Amino acid sequence: MNKDNLLPQNDIHRRIIHLDMDAFYASVEMQEHPEWKNKALIVGQDPRRNGGHGVVATCNYVARQYGVHSAMAAIQAVHLVPKELLVFTKPRFEKYRAVSAKIHAFMHEITDQVESVALDEAYLDVTHPKVNQESAVQIALDLQKRIKQEVGLNSSFGVSYNKFLAKMGSEYAKPFGRTVILPSEAQSFLARQKIEKFPGIGPKTQEELHKMGVYTGADLQKAEVITLLQKFKKQGYVLAQHARGIDLNPVVTDSETNRKSIGMERTYEPAIYTEDEALTNLRNYCNHLEEEVKRRNFKAGTIVIKVRNNNFDTVTKRKKLKYPSDSRFDFYDVARDLFERTTSFLDDGIRLLGVTVTDFEQKKYQSISLFDY
Known part of the structure; x- marks a missing residue:
């Protein structure tokens, strides 16, 4: 079987920037x-x-x-x-959010297509920018320079034709990195990278890939798509695409993530393997969510947790509070109870963990931005 005939047609026409603040x-x-x-x-x-x-x-x-x-x-x-x-x-976090808001304001002057991944990280689709500048590389350079001059902080960026490669680029030369991956260079760039550098490949998956003789992007490019599918299911299909520079996921703008909820989530590299570490993070999330809920004069009626392991298996669980609350203790008690129903995910390593509060008592309030750290 041709190892590429199961893959979608690539799209090399977008211009994507991934900006990542350094530490x-x-x-x-x-x-x-x-x-x-x-x-x-x-x-x-x-x-x-x-x-x-x-x-x-x-x-x-x-x-x-x-x-x-x-x-x-x-x-x-x-x-x-x-x-x-x-x-x-x-x-x-109040301080970090204030600085982040200023940096994000710079981004929105460039394009409305901004996807905030975290306070310190975002994707920009500059295929059709608002500024009078056609070069995505120059846009990224100008943004990096402005952040340094006006905020006093260093950042790194990657520029390419999709989100996966742009993120690979921003990580490639940190700190204060500048990496451009052209369509003609993508496969050779990926071939030279160790699989540990691929976003989304955690320790457990690395171990399984090593058993298959896959240590680099070049090795991954040689692997049959059907083999990766059988071995890793959905994640295997994603790996096969990424190895060949394919990522069709669009930049999802902040306005498109409109929601009546407040949440925090984080991707962990390396993954979490102990319950104590997971619960510590959940507790920290709940402390922060209390601040956000009280600041908006809300009380939440429902707690939602999201857990994803290194195999990309994802579970979302929710539970209503007995009474609407704005207390970190109530949030954590429910979040911990929900997490205890997902502890099997620790075996493969938890790579994403999140908590969201929703079902607000004050219905007149609309969407609240997702806060990550």
Whole structure:
């Protein structure tokens, strides 16, 4: 069987930018505390003062040199970094959202086709921009320069003809990276990458691919589509497309994600394998959701959790509260109960975890933006 005849026709006519702020939370903190720039700065609860609990929300590049990364157990970070260099600071999401809003305002001056993935990350479809500039690369350069000049923060971008390649590009040369992947270069670029660099391939999938002799994009390009489908189901089909530079997913604008809910979700790389880490993140989400609900004078009647594992199996569970509430404790009690019905997902590693509050008491309010971190 021809290994490509199951795949959709590629579309190389779009111009997509993926913008990713470099160590966003940590960079915001270092702006206000320049004395931390040469320290290993970790944004998250200090486990030495928190009974050993907590996870790393993000960290600066000094900390990353010692092996610290987002979603790592904070206590593990303590053991990796020399004591004299280690600094913990609590997340300040109100501050991060304010800075993010300014950056997103820049994006919306360029195009209405903006998909916010997180406070520090977004896709822009600049096939038909609002600015008088036809070059997607120049648009990205101008945006990166403006963020540096007016906000004082570094960012990285990738430019290509689809979202997958644009994201690959932004990750390729961090920090302050600039990567352009042309249609004629896509397959050769992907062939040179280790599969660990492909977004969406977690440790469990990596292990299975290694057993098949697949270590690079070139190896993945040689794999039969039918084999990947049989082995990994839906994810296998996505892998086959990505290996060949195919991603037909459109940029979904913020207005198209209109919803009567407030939610937080995050994709984890590496995945979560322990219940304690998952519940810690759920608790943090609920703390933040309480702030958002109270700020809008809402009370929520329903809690929804979303869990996805490394095999791309996804489950969404919801439960009504006994009474509408704006309390983090009520949110967490229900979220924890719902999560305990999905703990089998830990076996394959949880790569996405989210909590949403909805069914608001005040019906006159309309959509609320999704907040990720």
